[in-house]
Amino acid sequence: MEAIRDNAAPIPPADAWAAATAVTIGHSLDQQQAAALAAGLDAAYQYHRELCGIVANGTYKFEKHRGDWIDWQQLFYLCDPNVYLLTGDGGLQQRIARSPQKSQLLDLRDFLRRLGFTPKH
Numbered sequence: 001m002e003a004i005r006d007n008a009a010p011i012p013p014a015d016a017w018a019a020a021t022a023v024t025i026g027h028s029l030d031q032q033q034a035a036a037l038a039a040g041l042d043a044a045y046q047y048h049r050e051l052c053g054i055v056a057n058g059t060y061k062f063e064k065h066r067g068d069w070i071d072w073q074q075l076f077y078l079c080d081p082n083v084y085l086l087t088g089d090g091g092l093q094q095r096i097a098r099s100p101q102k103s104q105l106l107d108l109r110d111f112l113r114r115l116g117f118t119p120k121h
Contacts, residue, residue: 011052014038014045040079043101047072050095078104086111 012020018038019029029037038045051068054060071092077083078101087093088108096102109119 011049014042017045017048041076043078043096043099043105044072044075046097046099047075047092047095075101075105 011017015031015034015038018041019034021041022029022034022037051060051072071089074085075096077085081104084104084106086106086108093102093105093107096105112119
């Protein structure tokens, strides 16, 4: 993120990002495999891309966003279409709004309302 802030690292396309992610765990992917992994990790990629845009604008306060890395890591689970995440974090939802996996990220308040509860905030 600091390299993005300093304009030293451009945001790669999704398939290149996926291939680089695979390399970090010791796997080399061909183009077809990278495209498949990119599709499975789309929410995580979109989150990363949006976050990098905020960092590049210079408005990101690193000290106030310590949980962003954890949020990003949780999005990797969405590669399984049977996995859903329940969150009250509107920022997380906004950052993956372009992803087809956004429907796997459930809003806590809406979820509670559907169960007949009235959220307090």
